[in-house]
């Protein structure tokens with residue numbers, strides 16, 4: 323994970339870099355650092371902990387005028403999250419510094435070779451090995467560009483890496499392999515960074531770097547090369563239409579809260595352009611040329627995996643397509659059986675999740691087409707899939723994913739409708755009802771969200787002492803139960819288990835006692851009576867219950883949290899924010915760091 327940024331321009335570099343790091347801090351926040359060259363000396367300033375620690379350290383320093391520099395925010399992989407392992411790392415000669423996101427898998431043998439050559443190391447990181455290797459290979463008869471390229475040939479693993487050279491203070495070299503890296507093209511200034519928001523305040527012109535590409539940039543110039551051959555490459559500049567405001571908190575206390583409240587707009591944006599002129603049928607032109615799969619294998623992680631589980635129900639029942647949903651980190655190391663008529667659907671907000679990418683690459687090796695469902699334009703999933711459906715959620719900054727799941731669910735609904743119509747397995751009246759329901763959702767949700775938040779706030783004090791929670795649901799509510807539990811775990815650090823309500827009696831029910839509450843998804847669907855039976859079993863063991871339910875819910879529980887009822891599966895779009903707000907308010911009440919929960923990072927680009 324980690325976030326990197328490089329700036330070569332006309333402004334004082336340090337504030338630009340620190341601002342960029344703030345937008346990348348979701349990628350890791352164990353330590354942070356900057357490097358720049360001033361008065362012919364290389365300055366490296368680093369601090370353990372969040373970026374604010376680095377800012378405190380920088381505030382105590384002299385004013386920096388350097389107009390080129392590097393920055394890094396770390397999610398520790400190799401070595402403790404302490405200052406000596408913070409980036410940038412330098413070679414002992416002090417001429418080169420480097421920032422790195424990824425993992426150098428063969429760093430130990432490389433380190434041994436360098437130790438034998440008399441080099442000494444200051445950190446336990448794999449990244450320091452890389453800067454020392456470049457320095458070792460950089461002899462007087464070759465350029466730094468050549469040494470950089472040569473060093474990368476020795477490296478196994480993943481990297482987005484940027485390099486600064488004291489003898490050429492206004493130039494940066496950067497390269498990528500399986501970790502995200504973009505070039506931001508400005509006027510008299512250029513950027514490299516792990517993600518677009520890092521430089522969105524300065525430019526929206528972006529070059530998406532591919533694997534095995536290396537870029538050299540200065541304030542006025544940039545050139546991309548093939549990393550191995552150093553052959554210059556032509557690259558296209560893409561103009562990003564995101565609003566800078568979309569990557570800001572906009573008056574909300576946390577990004578997570580802002581993103582939960584953005585869901586009505588996200589639904590509208592996901593529908594825009596995806597319905598025919600009369601709003602009768604779904605149009606997904608990106609799929610018109612793809613055969614409908616005989617079997618779909620969905621590969622994803624975390625929240626995106628839960629979205630896939632939810633989509634399975636609709637794709638099977640509306641489109642009659644058998645669907646398997648796979649946790650990507652398991653799928654990639656099994657020997658999955660592929661048929662030529664299969665299709666892989668890779669679901670990923672970031673489009674950079676290492677396991678999901680590995681799963682889709684495995685399928686590609688077997689000649690199976692991959693469809694991406696992805697939020698980040700230009701990300702690896704988007705670029706490597708045969709076709710992509712973009713989820714239009716806008717930038718999601720909070721580590722806990724919220725609006726991205728909402729967008730994934732809208733698109734999965736549209737996909738099931740689209741394939742159902744093409745296969746003629748879906749009655750027209752269902753498609754019309756779903757579309758009408760989707761179109762009315764943003765308004766209903768918009769007016770409901772403040773009330774939901776208040777309900778969550780009212781419930782929290784009573785449940786804040788619980789050390790464990792069950793989340794129970796059946797059918798479409800089962801993936802929601804998993805998601806509710808994941809949200810609570812990741813931001814409030816309360817243990818929570820999401821379970822299929824009917825599976826409780828096969829073991830977990832043993833855990834029920836008054837201090838182990840259950841959050842039940844008891845929505846008014848065809849399985850409600852079964853869910854109620856399971857809840858009665860919980861009550862018989864003195865378990866306390868919060869029921870997310872519709873008006874008329876018959877069971878007497880500790881807290882019946884009523885939400886308005888809409889059409890069939892679309893009730894999910896009102897249940898999901900309730901789960902998110904419950905977790906959010908719990909984390910706030912317990913004083914946890916909502917947007918940057920411990921041990922996590924937004925995009926998991928390592929295995």
Ligand code: M6R
Nearest residue numbers: 624625626670671672675722723
């Ligand atoms: O970017 P992706 O959708 O591929 O990310 C997958 C998971 O890492 C992500 O959903 C994670 O579980 C979130 N922290 C959940 O809130």
